[in-house]
Structures are given as structure tokens and as C-alpha cells.
Amino acid sequence: MRIPDxxxxxxxxxRLLLExxxxxxxxxxxxxxxxxxxxxxxDNLLKSGRLPFMDVVSSGRFQAARLRxxxxxxxxxxxxxxxxxALTGPDPHWPEPTRGIGQMRVSLRxxxxxxxxxxxxxxxxxxxxxxxxxxxxxxxxxxxxxxxxDWSAQTLELAARPPRDELSxxxxxxxxxxxxxxxxxxxxxRRGAALYTDYLHACRxxxxxxxxxxxxxxxxxxxxxxxxxxxxxxLHGAQPxxxxxxxxxxxxxxxxxEAYKTNVVCRFFAEHFARLxxxxxxxxxxxxxxxxxxxxxxxxxxxxxSLEPFRHGSSGWLDWLFGSKIDxxxxxxxxxxxxxxxxxxxxxALLDRLVGDAxxxxxxxxxxVETMAIAALKCTDSVVTEHEGRQLRxxxxxxxxxxxxxxxxxxxxxEDAEAFPPGRDRPYNFLAFRPPDDLGRDPRGxxxxxxxQALQFLLGDYLT
Amino acid sequence: xTERDTDTRKPSPGWIPPMxxxxxxxxxxxxxxxxxxxxxxxxxxxxxxxxATPVRTTRRLGRWLFGALAALVLVALGFDTADLLARAFxxxxxxxxxxxxxxxxxxxxxxxxxVTELLSLRRLRRIEELRxxxxxxxxxxxxxxxxxxxxxxxxxxADRRELAPALARVxxxxxxxxxxxxxxxxxxxxxxxxxxxxxxxxxxxxxxxxAVATALSPAALLDFAVVLxxxxxxxxxxxxxYGARPGYVGSLxxxxxxxxxxxxxxxxxxxxxxxVEALGGSLAAAISTRMGQGxxxxxxxxxxxxxxxxxxxxxxFGPDNRPSLNRIRKELLSLPKQVL
Numbered sequence: 146m147r148i149p150d151x152x153x154x155x156x157x158x159x160r161l162l163l164e165x166x167x168x169x170x171x172x173x174x175x176x177x178x179x180x181x182x183x184x185x186x187x188d189n190l191l192k193s194g195r196l197p198f199m200d201v202v203s204s205g206r207f208q209a210a211r212l213r214x215x216x217x218x219x220x221x222x223x224x225x226x227x228x229x230x231a232l233t234g235p236d237p238h239w240p241e242p243t244r245g246i247g248q249m250r251v252s253l254r255x256x257x258x259x260x261x262x263x264x265x266x267x268x269x270x271x272x273x274x275x276x277x278x279x280x281x282x283x284x285x286x287x288x289x290x291x292x293x294x295d296w297s298a299q300t301l302e303l304a305a306r307p308p309r310d311e312l313s314x315x316x317x318x319x320x321x322x323x324x325x326x327x328x329x330x331x332x333x334x335r336r337g338a339a340l341y342t343d344y345l346h347a348c349r350x351x352x353x354x355x356x357x358x359x360x361x362x363x364x365x366x367x368x369x370x371x372x373x374x375x376x377x378x379x380l381h382g383a384q385p386x387x388x389x390x391x392x393x394x395x396x397x398x399x400x401x402x403e404a405y406k407t408n409v410v411c412r413f414f415a416e417h418f419a420r421l422x423x424x425x426x427x428x429x430x431x432x433x434x435x436x437x438x439x440x441x442x443x444x445x446x447x448x449x450x451s452l453e454p455f456r457h458g459s460s461g462w463l464d465w466l467f468g469s470k471i472d473x474x475x476x477x478x479x480x481x482x483x484x485x486x487x488x489x490x491x492x493x494a495l496l497d498r499l500v501g502d503a504x505x506x507x508x509x510x511x512x513x514v515e516t517m518a519i520a521a522l523k524c525t526d527s528v529v530t531e532h533e534g535r536q537l538r539x540x541x542x543x544x545x546x547x548x549x550x551x552x553x554x555x556x557x558x559x560e561d562a563e564a565f566p567p568g569r570d571r572p573y574n575f576l577a578f579r580p581p582d583d584l585g586r587d588p589r590g591x592x593x594x595x596x597x598q599a600l601q602f603l604l605g606d607y608l609t
Numbered sequence: 610x611t612e613r614d615t616d617t618r619k620p621s622p623g624w625i626p627p628m629x630x631x632x633x634x635x636x637x638x639x640x641x642x643x644x645x646x647x648x649x650x651x652x653x654x655x656x657x658x659x660x661a662t663p664v665r666t667t668r669r670l671g672r673w674l675f676g677a678l679a680a681l682v683l684v685a686l687g688f689d690t691a692d693l694l695a696r697a698f699x700x701x702x703x704x705x706x707x708x709x710x711x712x713x714x715x716x717x718x719x720x721x722x723x724v725t726e727l728l729s730l731r732r733l734r735r736i737e738e739l740r741x742x743x744x745x746x747x748x749x750x751x752x753x754x755x756x757x758x759x760x761x762x763x764x765x766x767a768d769r770r771e772l773a774p775a776l777a778r779v780x781x782x783x784x785x786x787x788x789x790x791x792x793x794x795x796x797x798x799x800x801x802x803x804x805x806x807x808x809x810x811x812x813x814x815x816x817x818x819x820a821v822a823t824a825l826s827p828a829a830l831l832d833f834a835v836v837l838x839x840x841x842x843x844x845x846x847x848x849x850x851y852g853a854r855p856g857y858v859g860s861l862x863x864x865x866x867x868x869x870x871x872x873x874x875x876x877x878x879x880x881x882x883x884x885v886e887a888l889g890g891s892l893a894a895a896i897s898t899r900m901g902q903g904x905x906x907x908x909x910x911x912x913x914x915x916x917x918x919x920x921x922x923x924x925x926f927g928p929d930n931r932p933s934l935n936r937i938r939k940e941l942l943s944l945p946k947q948v949l
Contacts, residue, residue: 197782198791203798486786520786527785528635532625541635552635556627574627594786 164252166216166272167607168420170471173427174280174356174447175349175364178479178521180243182427183277184228185521185591186600187212190251190273194589196597201255201608208254208268215250216274220417223247223277232522233585239545245367246278246417258609271607276417280426281361283418283451285410288360293399297379300359304344308439309355312347316340316378325380329397334376337398338363341378355440356433356447362409374408377401423473423603426452430478430496431575434558438565445499452503473513475602476500481594482520483575484555485538486527489594491558492518515602520594524578528552542578551576637785729859735765736853739923746789759783759792762923765852766800775800797924805918808847809932812914815843816937820907824900836906840864843910844917851921863920904941911937 173179189195190210196202215222224247228240253271257263288296301320304313319340323333342363348355349364358364362375369375377398433444478496481489496516497504504514525542530552539554556573559566566572584591690712698705742758759779766772779799783792819836826832844863848855855863915932919925926932 195782197778197795197799204802482786486788489786489788523784523786526637528637530630530635532630535625537625537630539630539635541632550632552630552632554625554628554630557625572627589781592784594784 164270164272165607166274167422167604168274168276169603170418170421170424171275171277171427172280172283172424173479174429174444174451175242176432177280177427177429179277179279179427180228180240181232182425182479182521182596183223183247183249183275184225184232184240185593185596187225187249187251187275188229189590189593189596190253190600192588192590194587195591195593196600198595198597199601199608200605201253202597204258206256206258207608208256210251210253213250213252213272215248216272217248220246220248220276223249223275225249232580232591237580237582237584239580243277244279244365246276248277249275251275253604253608255608271604273604276421278413278417279361279365280451281358281365282413283361283453284357284359284447285361286414286453287450288402288406289410293402296359296402297381300379301381303357308351309348312351312355313344316344320381323394325395325398326393328392329394331376333394334397334401337378337380338376342375356444357450358447360405360409362405369409374401374405377405419470421471423475424471425475425477425599425603426500427477427479428496428499429480430492430499431480431483431573434495434573435575437571441565448499449502452500471512473515473603474507475599476504476514476516477519477599478517480520480575481518482523482525482542483540483578484558485540487538488558489518491560494560495558513602517595517599517602519596519599521591521596522580522584523592523594524580530554540578542581545577545579547579726858729853729855730862732765733848733853733855733859733862735761736851736921736923739765740925743793743924746793756792758789759796762796762800765923769852772800772803775803793924797927797930801922801924802930804850805922805930805932808850808914808918811843811846811850812911812918812932813937813940815839815846815914816907816911816941819910820903820941822903823906824903832902832906836910840910840913843914847914847917848921851918851923853921863917907941908934908938911941 171179171183173182191212193202193207193210199207201207212225223243231238231240251273253273254268255271256267257269262269291299301317303309304317316337319337323337345358345364348358360375362369366372366375380395380398428444428448433441436444476496478492481492484492493516496518500516504516507514525540528539528541530537530539532554537554539552541550541552543550544553553574553576555575558573581592694705694708694712697708739758739761742761746758763776763779766776779795782795782799787795819839822835822839823832826835841860841864845855845860848860848863853859853863911934915934918932
């Protein structure tokens with residue numbers, strides 16, 4: 146028998162006692178900037194040169210941070226090095242978006258603030274586990290409360306309305322040709338699911354940036370691509386008595402829908418979501434503004450649905466199901482560098498209005514909520530220029546796909562008013578900018594806007 | 610349907626559609642202010658709007674009286690000096706020259722003192738202006754004002770070598786994406802919080818000094834003098850630390866405003882605390898009245914010091930970094946046990 150080394154035992158024990166761990170969930174709908182955000186915070190924590198608003202750094206108590214092996218061996222690791230290389234390499238470009246869940250552990254060492262803590266441990270360690278998962282997965286949660294018949298009716302109704310009616314034409318055309326009561330054929334189910342998935346993908350690609358996509362795994366399958374669990378779609382013809390013949394197509398789809406709920410939705414929430422301590426929700430408000438009123442309305446609806454799990458208290462059944470312990474939630478409007486700096490306050494006010502309902506609900510539950518306008522990677526500068534005798538505040542940067550910088554006036558978000566003033570066609574034009582050159586040479590970390598304040602809100606109380 | 614009516618109104622003429630503009634004509638955002646921030650020169654204080662002057666309710670008669678008296682004394686001095694000179698010259702040339710030199714030296718020294726006093730008063734006033742401006746920036750944030758504020762603050766501390774790294778850090782951190790509120794907060798955290806710590810240490814030391822001196826001094830008059838001298842010294846130290854470097858008039862003015870502050874803000878509160886803490890809190894203090902007096906004097910000194918910190922800081926304290934009397938109180942109360 147191997148006798149355990151006393152030293153290593155002591156180490157393990159002290160680690161158990163003296164290291165604390167916080168799980169931070171990073172989520173957001175597609176293109177909200179999750180990948181870049183996680184890359185930026187890890188890089189900034191490692192280099193800690195641009196974090197003046199983190200108390201632990203500005204008071205000089207911060208020692209160092211380094212990457213450590215993540216605690217869950219069955220979750221894919223966030224490819225930090227690859228994404229950082231894409232941003233800082235010789236030809237800087239935006240990293241490939243991550244699909245599915247990713248995890249990363251950063252350990253921070255710091256000197257505790259209080260004298261009492263310092264006598265116990267002169268140097269404390271905080272393990273920050275960053276869990277990055279698609280916001281689409283949160284959209285699945287409302288499914289738990291819906292039967293297949295309800296969900297079908299609702300989805301079909303939504304698909305028939307503009308702007309989705311054109312995108313769903315081929316799928317709805319197929320629906321018209323089949324009879325849900327007919328005996329089930331795998332071929333038909335696969336065909337239906339494929340068409341439905343195409344429709345969802347088309348929604349995501351659409352100019353209007355439709356965000357309400359259910360079930361989320363159809364477009365972000367993670368490791369479940371082509372599994373029978375993902376081979377179903379909403380069907381016409383829910384019958385009031387609900388009795389469909391055994392072995393019919395309807396029964397097959399309904400079974401798979403229920404299996405999806407138990408095996409995918411419940412599992413995700415129990416294994417990942419319920420274990421989070423902190424959550425940051427990234428929201429691409431500017432993208433929705435770019436997309437116009439329809440895109441904005443769609444995103445608002447998607448937000449409302451995806452924020453459901455955070456108001457677990459309002460629907461008591463979620464409490465016992467997941468027992469979420471998230472006590473701080475941060476809503477962040479990303480890509481704030483696409484507008485001039487003086488507009489950040491308006492962007493934040495707009496975000497406040499968007500999430501106002503959810504925010505109140507979360508506050509009521511006793512968790513702290515904050516909203517911010519951030520940019521994980523600052524690609525532009527604010528500049529002043531003159532136009533027809535007026536001073537205009539613009540942004541200067543290199544748009545994606547070009548190699549010369551440009552000065553862009555993207556439109557101004559009005560203060561205290563509708564984001565889409567009537568009578569103005571396309572009031573906004575936010576361009577995507579390229580990451581600046583030579584980011585890798587800066588020893589201070591990636592330039593950002595308010596990422597340090599976001600970190601202070603999310604981790605500040607752990608680092609005292 | 611009035612809402613509909615307002616909805617269909619035409620876009621206001623001031624609206625500008627999104628567009629791309631010429632690259633060459635764009636300038637970095639607050640061009641002139643940022644250079645002020647970077648170089649720390651250009652006297653950005655001149656850019657600051659004049660602070661709202663408080664309505665003065667001084668008694669005019671008293672002013673006239675003092676003015677007239679001072680003028681009288683000056684005239685009398687002049688006559689006397691002239692008289693003295695004439696008499697000295699009448700006695701001998703050498704004596705006349707000597708007296709003339711002495712008079713000239715005294716005059717020049719007085720003038721120089723006056724100038725330094727005025728300069729120090731101006732510095733003090735500038736700090737007050739800065740604090741008012743910071744308060745205004747916290748409330749509402751017009752564009753570009755924070756950079757001017759930062760420029761003035763940096764200019765105030767430009768010749769302090771120990772603050773150079775902090776100032777460099779601020780210059781490094783501030784980007785065009787920070788709004789006015791954030792710039793002020795950054796300055797507060799990076800530049801002023803080390804000063805706060807140093808000032809607090811000085812207050813702690815001074816209050817301990819007065820406590821010990823009062824406890825050990827044999828005569829009441831002596832400890833009164835010691836307390837007065839130590840308080841004055843403390844106020845000047847703290848003011849110098851925050852960049853005010855007050856002269857005599859400045860210190861007196863500070864002291865006067867401080868006394869008013871202490872009187873308004875909480876003599877009753879402090880007396881209550883002091884009595885409870887000093888008499889009930891510590892048995893030793895209850896036994897020895899001298900010890901008790903020492904503790905009370907120390908606490909008063911601490912209060913003077915903290916008020917001086919409040920008055921000299923270019924950015925007012927927020928709710929979370931306000932210096933507290935608690936630590937000093939604990940320290941002072943442990944003093945009798947140490948001495949006994």
C-alpha cells in the first residue's frame with residue numbers, strides 16, 4: 146500500500162480549506178460576443194495591466210493569475226490560446242464562434258484585505274471557473290412547461306407571421322403535404338426535422354437578426370448532432386382530446402419532444418446552470434438596433450424567454466428543480482466601441498429598458514443586478530469631426546473586410562425616447578470593425594471598455 | 610389619438626443620418642483637454658468655470674472699522690519710520706544708513722510674506738474649486754469637462770515626486786471610452802487614496818501625541834498649549850499632503866472653517882461618544898481622570914484632523930472611503946492600558 150506523502154496531504158487539505166471557487170456563467174445569444182469576452186477577461190486577468198477598477202488590483206493586493214486545469218473533465222475546454230492567437234496574430238481576425246459549452250479555470254492569488262483573514266492565510270487563492278454556454282440553450286427552459294401540442298401551435302403561429310413567414314415557407318409547405326396521424330416513418334421525421342432546422346438557421350442568418358429559436362440544440366447541437374433526440378419538429382393538427390393513434394407520426398414526434406425535455410433541457414440545467422454562482426448575460430443591443438424594429442422586438446421576446454430561469458422564484462416549481470444559487474447577475478450591452486463614448490450612457494439606458502422586467506424580478510429574489518455598456522475588445526477610437534457646421538462625435542476604426550480606417554457616424558441613440566423614432570428609415574448603421582493590429586505586443590492585456598468594472602461586480606466581493 | 614399625431618411628425622431638422630465621413634478631418638476626441646492631461650500644463654484651471662460664489666453676509670461696519678484701523682496703523686508706522694530715519698540721519702550718516710537698510714529689509718520681507726500668503730490662499734481656493742467641480746461632475750456629466758478636471762488635478766500634483774507613478778498609471782488607464790464620472794473615480798482611487806492613507810496615519814499619530822501629552826502634563830495651561838500647537842501642525846501637515854501648502858492666513862482660515870464644521874457637524878455627537886467610550890468603555894480611564902482627559906483630547910484632535918482631510922481633499926469622500934473615527938478611537942482607548 147502506498148503511504149500518502151504528508152506534504153501532499155497537507156497541501157490538499159489546505160487547498161480544500163483555503164481556496165475558494167466561484168463559477169461564473171457567461172451567456173448570450175449568438176453573435177453577442179461571448180468568445181471574445183471570455184478571451185478578453187482571461188487575458189486581462191493574466192496580465193492585469195488594464196484593470197484599474199478592480200479593487201484588488203488598484204489597491205496593490207493582487208499577486209498573479211494563471212490558468213489551471215478545469216474541474217469538470219467531461220466539459221470541453223474553452224480554446225483560449227486559439228482565440229487569443231486569432232485576435233493578436235499577424236492578421237488579426239475575430240475568432241470562430243464557439244458552439245456549445247466551454248469551461249476554463251483561472252486561479253487568482255491575492256493578499257486578503259482584512260487583518261483577520263491575513264493572519265489565517267497571508268496569500269489567498271480564488272479559482273474562477275468560467276462557463277461559457279449559448280444563450281439559445283436558455284431559450285429551451287420554457288419548453289418544460291409546454292406540452293408538444295401547445296408548443297407546436299405556438300411555433301406554427303410565430304412561423305406564419307412576418308418576418309418569419311418567408312423563411313419558413315419550405316418547411317410549412319412540407320407540413321401541408323403530410324398527415325400527422327399517418328403511421329410514423331423515420332424518413333418523414335428526418336425530413337421534417339431537417340427542414341425545420343434549416344428554417345431556424347435561416348432565422349439566425351436573416352438580416353433582421355431573429356433571436357427566438359427553439360429548441361436551441363437544433364442550431365447549437367453541441368455533441369448531439371443527428372441524434373434521434375433532435376429529430377422532431379412542430380406539427381399541425383393538435384386535437385382537442387389529445388388522442389393520437391399509437392405509432393403515428395405525431396406520437397413519435399411527441400415522444401422525442403418529451404425525451405428532449407428530460408435528457409437535454411433538464412440535464413443541462415441540473416449539471417451546469419444550477420451550479421453557477423454568478424452570471425453575466427451579454428446582449429448585442431447594437432446588432433438589434435441595426436436590424437430595425439422587427440429584430441429588436443424579436444430580441445426582446447427572446448430575452449424575456451431566456452431570462453425565465455433567473456426569475457425562478459416567480460414560478461415555484463423551478464426552485465426545487467434546480468435550486469439556482471446565482472446571487473449576482475450582470476447584463477452587459479456588448480460592442481460598446483461601435484458607438485462614440487458619449488453615447489454609452491444612452492446605450493445603457495436602452496439596455497435598462499430592455500431587461501427592466503427581468504431585473505426587477507431578480508432583485509426581488511435578493512440577487513444583485515447591474516447593467517453596463519462594455520466592449521470586450523476596443524477596436525475603435527472616439528473622434529470629433531465637423532459636418533455641415535456641427536461637431537459630430539464619431540468612431541474611427543478599420544471595418545471588417547477593408548484595410549483602411551474610416552470615420553463612421555453610426556447614428557445616435559436618443560435619450561429618453563423610443564429607439565426607433567418614427568419617420569426615419571434605418572436610423573442606425575453600426576459597422577463591424579476589425580481587431581486592431583499589434584495587440585499581441587501590448588503587455589498590459591487586450592484593450593477593453595469597462596471589462597474591469599464588470600469583473601469587479603462579478604468577483605469583487607470574493608477578492609476582499 | 611394625440612400619440613399617433615406625435616408619431617407621424619417629421620424628423621427634426623437637427624437629425625443626422627448615419628454615414629461615413631472623411632478620415633483626415635477627424636480629431637481625437639477632447640483634443641485640447643487631453644493634451645492638458647498629458648502634459649499637465651497649460652494651466653487648465655483657467656478652463657474651469659468659476660465656482661458659484663457663496664452669498665456673503667459679512668458685516669460691512671466691522672469691515673470698515675478694521676480697514677480704517679489697519680490704514681491708521683500703517684500711516685502711523687510710516688510716519689514713525691520716516692521720523693526715525695530723519696533722526697538717525699541727523700545723529701550720524703552711518704546710523705541713518707543702518708536704519709534705512711533695516712527698514713527696507715523689513716518692508717521687502719513683509720511684501721514677500723504677503724505674496725506667498727496670497728499664493729497659498731490661491732492654492733487652497735483652487736482645491737475648493739476642484740472639489741466643487743468634482744461634485745458637479747458626479748451629478749451630471751457634460752462632455753469633456755472631466756478631462757479638464759483631470760488636467761487641473763494633475764497640474765496640482767505635478768511636482769510631487771512620490772505621486773508620479775500614480776499619475777502615470779492614471780494617464781495610462783484613462784482612455785477615450787471613460788465617461789466623466791469614471792475619470793473622477795479613477796483619479797480618486799489611484800491618486801487620492803494613497804494620500805488618504807498617509808493623512809490618516811498622521812491623524813492617528815497626532816491624536817496619540819495629544820492624548821499622551823495631556824495625560825502626562827503637570828499643568829492645565831501646558832497641555833492646552835501642546836494641544837493647540839499639535840492641532841495647528843496637524844492641519845498644516847494634512848493640507849500640505851493634499852497639495853494646499855497653506856501659509857499662516859490659510860491655516861487660520863482652515864482652522865476657522867474647521868471649528869465651524871466641528872461645531873455644526875457634531876459636538877453633541879462627539880461629546881456623547883467621547884463620554885460613553887471614555888467613561889464606560891475603559892475602566893482605566895474611569896479611574897484616572899487625567900487619562901480620560903487625554904483620551905478626550907486625542908479624540909478631539911482626531912476629529913480636527915479628519916475634518917481637515919474633508920476640507921483639503923480635491924474630491925469629496927464617497928460613502929465607502931470616508932475615513933472613520935472608529936480605528937482611532939480603539940487605538941486611543943487601548944492607550945491607558947499601555948501606559949498604566
